[in-house]
Amino acid sequence: MKSKLIVLFFFFLVALTQAQVERIEPPFWWSAMHHDELQILCYGKGIAKYNVESKDITISDITKTENPNYLFITLDTKAVETGTVSIDFKENGSVVFSQPYQFKSRRANSAKRKGFDSSDVMYLIMPDRFANGNPENDSHKDTVEKADRSNPGGRHGGDIQGVIDHLDYLKDLGVTTLWSTPLLEDNEPTYSYHTYAQSDLYKIDPRYGTNEDYKRLASEMHKQDMKLVMDYVTNHWGSKHWMIQDLPTKDWIHQWPEGFRRSNYRMTTQFDNNASQIDSKGCMNGWFDTTMPDMNQSNPLLLTYITQNAIWWIEYADLDGFRVDTYSYNDKDGIAKWTKAIMDEYPNFNIVGEVWMHNQAQIAYWQKNSKIGAIDNYNSHLPSVMDFTLHDAITVLFNEDENSWDKGMIKAYDNFTNDFLYPDINNILLFAGNHDTNRINEIYQGDIDTYKMVMTLIFTTRGIPQIYYGDEIGMLGNRDKKGDGDIRRDFPGGWSGDAKNAFLSSAIKNGRTNDQEAFHAFTSKVLKWRKHAEVIHTGKLLQFIPFDNVYVYFRYNEEKSVMVIINNSLKDQKLDVTRFKEGIKSYSVGTDIITDSNIDITEDFSIPAKTSMILDLK
CATH class of the missing domain: 2.60.40.1180 (Golgi alpha-mannosidase II)
Known part of the structure; x- marks a missing residue:
């Protein structure tokens, strides 16, 4: 009888705990981390009424906000050991319930992991459009938008398993690093396939797979000496994010009297000494889109939350780098702290920021230890930026056939004359196109000779080359005329029943066409040589x-x-x-x-x- 009572009490305690703590984030952590403190977010109805104590670990701070459904508990983790600690929630001096929290052991040499660098070739995919490895998860009960491959702006069903299934293709192409656009849950009712409006930062979108699948992707890539880069979004979340639905604080996001105000997108206001305050605020605090609330990185609770979330994914999935979306739209001091915290934890890691500007000095401002940023007493601590000025030049110069003072190949030459502006010129990401630009083969009408010239430049000059999926088989797409879906077409052969399978050689029945083979053969040949060309x-x-x-x-x-x-x-x-x-x-x-x-x-x-x-x- 006594044992039955103990069991009943245990289940009552578990049920009570679940009722009180609906979410705890990070869900677990690791011992022996560089940072000595951990901020735990506890969410549950009215949870702020409780006092919090622990006999197992030192609680250094407890923060309550205007929303009683949140508690932010800071733990001193300096001497924490692997195992589970208990956190007590008390009312009137009595323990109402206890919450277990686990600390795991880190991988050997986790802090010394080496990120991508100029010896790598990065391949960018949109997972929904790359390959469908598991048709059973094309739609999911927990997410609103269902699969509709006939809709260019809908979900098509590509997933993590599809990527794993084609790692051999990437390896054979000469790719060493994979950058996937975001994989975290995006529960918007439409256009959720791009996944930049995220609704849960600790959960892989179930239409792509599970957290375990993502970890398995990294593991399978590492077995083949390849690296995995996560596309991380600090500037905005999705409107359906569970915290956006019940804000911890009013200033968790940037709010406007009229409800929504779109960013003016003028990133120059971030460093323009002559900029008006209203314009600076309009860039940094304006929303990227109606479904993407702009996050306030100057809020210390939010900044710690996204910093820990980023570190959690590195540690959990064993990542090799980040690409940070819309880097220069963030609060610049907040994003610098975020970046430095990650690089302090992983000194050999790499992070490339999207700084979509059209002037080398303005891009260089955002790279770590920039002399230009130093004029402004600013250091982003960001190791790598993207060479958008080279991209600008590449998209026009190969249509300029005649020798001229400022046309044709001189545009490439002039781009490199400004290399002195960058503090680390080899740590620049080079690209002819990505998921936001017209396809390079569309611009040059599928001409393979032009493609060869373009990619010769990308593959052999200084920096880190990046390929957009499908460029290596001559894929076309024009967003200006047909929208984003046209530059994000399905990779041929990624779906069962596709007439042609471009993952396979033209020598194989229903494999690549002869034209696709010509693009692929050139790309693979040069990349395989480049892999071993240290010079x-x-x-x-x-x-x-x-x-x-x-x-x-x-x-x-x-x-x-x-x-x-x-x-x-x-x-x-x-x-x-x-x-x-x-x-x-x-x-x-x-x-x-x-x-x-x-x-x-x-x-x-x-x-x-x-x-x-x-x-x-x-």
Whole structure:
């Protein structure tokens, strides 16, 4: 009888606990972390009425807000050991219920994990449009929007299992790092497939899979010596986020008298000494969209929440990097603290921020230890930024066939003349397109010769190259005419029943078309070479002013040199090798990586029109 009473009391206690604490975040933590404190968010109806104590761990602070459904409990974790501690919730001096909280052991050398760098090639996917590995989760009872592959702006069913199923394809292509657009739950009723309006920061969207699936993806990638980058969103959440539905504090988000005010998107106001306060506030505090409330990173509770959430995902899933969406729209002091906290925890990690600006000085402002930022007494601590100015140039210069003072290949040359602005030039992300831009092959009408010139530049200049999924098979898409869905088409073969499977060689029945094979073969050949070309990863860049729309540059170190030639003119062009003696030095032969042909570089030689060469000098 006594044992039955104990069991009944236990179940009563569990039921009471569940009724009082509906959510606790982070759901668990780890011992031996760099930071000595942990802020636990406890959510439940009227939970703030309780006093909180613990015999197992020191509680250094308890914060109550104007919303009685929240308690923020700060634990001193300096000496915490692996195991479970108990946190008591009291009323009138008596324990009403206790909440267990677990501390786990970290992976060996977790703090020393190495992030992506210039030796890597990053492949960007939109998981909903890449491959459907598990059709059973295309729709889910816990999420509103259901799958509709016929709708360009709807959910199509791609998922984590689909990515895992095609890791061999990425490996064979020469990719070393995967950046997936967000995978956390987005419960908006429409356009939820892009997942930038997140509704739960601790949960993978069930239409993509589970948290365990995401962890398994990282594990499978690591087995193949590949890296996983999470797309992290600090600037905004989704309107359906459970905390947006019941705000912890009024200033958890930026609110406006009229309810909604869209950002003016003028990121220059973040550092413009002449900017008006109303314009600065309009950029930083304005909402990115109606379904994306703008988060207030100057709120210390929120800042700690998103910092711990980011660290939790690194530790839980064993991540290798972050790409941070709309980095320069955040409160700039808050985002700098967020970034520094992560880099303090993982000194060799890497984070690339989306700073979509069109001026090198303005982009460089946001990179760690920027001399430009120092003028403003600002340091973002952000290791990497994206080279949007190179992207701007690439999307127009290959349609400029004639030699000119400011057109054609000179635009690429001029981009690199400003490299002195960046404190870490090799830690810049390079791209010809992404999920927000028109497809590069659309811009150049599917011309493979132009694609080869574009990607020769991306793959061989300084920095970290990034490919947008499908570019390597010539995929097209125009967002200006047909909307975002057109640049986010399904990868052919990712769905059962697709007529063609571009994951497979053209030599296989229903595999890639001949045109797709040509794009793929070039991409794979150069990337496989690049993977082992250390001089491309870290070598210096020596460039020559383009003549006749021909751009020549060298990547070199003490042991090795590579000569890159891009002829963007409509005519075959002859190179005067004496002009390039500074780069050629005593080398006499160059093997073209693209064609496998040997070129005698002791004598003048020609390069065909609209052609590129990558000469491995010997």
